[in-house]
Amino acid sequence: MTAPQTLLKAWNMKPKKDMGQNFLTDPSTPIMILERAGIHDGCGQTIIEVGPGLGAMTIPAAQRADHVHAVELDREIIPLLETEIHVAGLRNITIHSGSILKVDLEPMLAEGRNTLVIGNLPYNISSQILIRLLSFRHRITRGVFMLQTEMAERIVAPPGGRDYGRLSVIMQYCGAIHLLATVKAHLFYPRPKVDSAIIEVLFPEKPSLQAKNEKILFDVVRAAFGQRRKTLRNSLSSGLRELNTKEAETLLLNADIDPIRRAETLSVAEFVRLADLFYDSIQ
Template identity: 50%
Template sequence: MTSPRTLLTAWNIQARKQLGQNFLSDPNVARAIVTHAAIGDDDVVLEIGPGLGAITLPAAQAARKVIAVEKDARITELLRTERLAAGIDNLDIREADILRTDLGAIGRETNAPMIVMGNLPYNISSQVIVQLIHARHYIRRAVLMLQKEMAERICAGPGSKTYGRLSVMLGYCAQTAVCLQVRAHQFFPAPKVDSTVIKIDFIDPPPFPADDERLLFRVVKAAFGKRRKTMRNAVSQSDLKLDPATCERLLIQSGIDPMQRAESLPVAAFVRLSNQIASNG
């Protein structure tokens, strides 16, 4: 693995802070991430933001195919050169913005449940996670490197101050686990915070299926939109258009104390409430 500093200097490229470009410089971490992804020789990997190829190239050696989506044209050119130098012919590099990419279309194209990998910039992490949830029928597993704070939020359980919308959405349809910690000095340029690698294994069907999944996610968003308020107040003051009396009745029918706050409720409680709202019309 050529060091990021050497590659960037050779190509006269400066990392762009606005793109969250901090490139992994430790090959041992890269190998550990690929190991946690448990890639088989018939697997298709979708990598979000391959950067300089620290994870991309070892993943391509293990997988049937890797599709790497990179927004920065300077980096895609460099990565194509690295691909040729490594003699890799199963790496498809696509210059695109992942937030404008149809993951379902890629899944239908590959005709196989994908393994998603990526080092996600903090400013798009939440959006990408939601994308993966909506496209999860095409995804078997995701192994993602996130800022430590974001990883804690995703893996948090009920009762935690970091438990929130993403915790519930993922808890509904996946199992999450922390794989390893990555220190700031293991990147170039070094970010200001440490990172955490997490694994997301999607579950199909979910253990507590919602009658209307879109409604469930709206309910979760409403509940955490005003997380300091009680469930009755948070939900009745949202775009769900439920008056306080109706909201209280539905909460009680769902086995939820209207005075509870969202952060204290398990995933199953949100599903029960969503189903009650759906049956109420």
């Protein structure tokens, strides 16, 4: 693995701050991530990589998987990436130019549930990327993502704390989440201000929790956390046009939830129960 500074200088390029570009400098880190994620030689999986950059993760992933679809937003960096892939002698990588938020993922998904998504997600749009990928989770076995530590802590946070929020509930509803490793800031170029964390999200074929209507569930979660300092009775009546304060209180009592509790105190299972009752009430 050639040092990012050397590669970029040779191509007369600089990291783009607006794209959140921070490149791994330690060749052992991508290997560690792949091993902890269970991506081994001959794993037989199709991998979709978000933001391959200079190929630090792309190349070792392709050496283990059947095929890697690398989605890269920065058009200027793609020729450099193609050269690195050519030098590595790999033919099982397809580069897709565009944003992961807009590119058509359907042609990249393997038959059945044999697709894995990996990526070092830029902080400013990481939650948007995760939400979009969740809509494909029935075709994806799992995701392995590098995030700023703050974002990872929000995703894995249990109920009751300040970190627990809308993203925590949605992610934990959709999959089982595990913290795989931390990656220190000095292992990137340019060096970010904070460390990163690697999380794995397993998407079960048969989820233990299944809402009657997921759109309604996500609407309820959004409304509950929309004004998180308010009681659930008030936040739900403010955020859901179908409910006034009295109706919100009745709904919460029927779900065996105290109306004066706040959103961050509810478990994922309680949100599902509440959303199911709300769905029934508006049919």
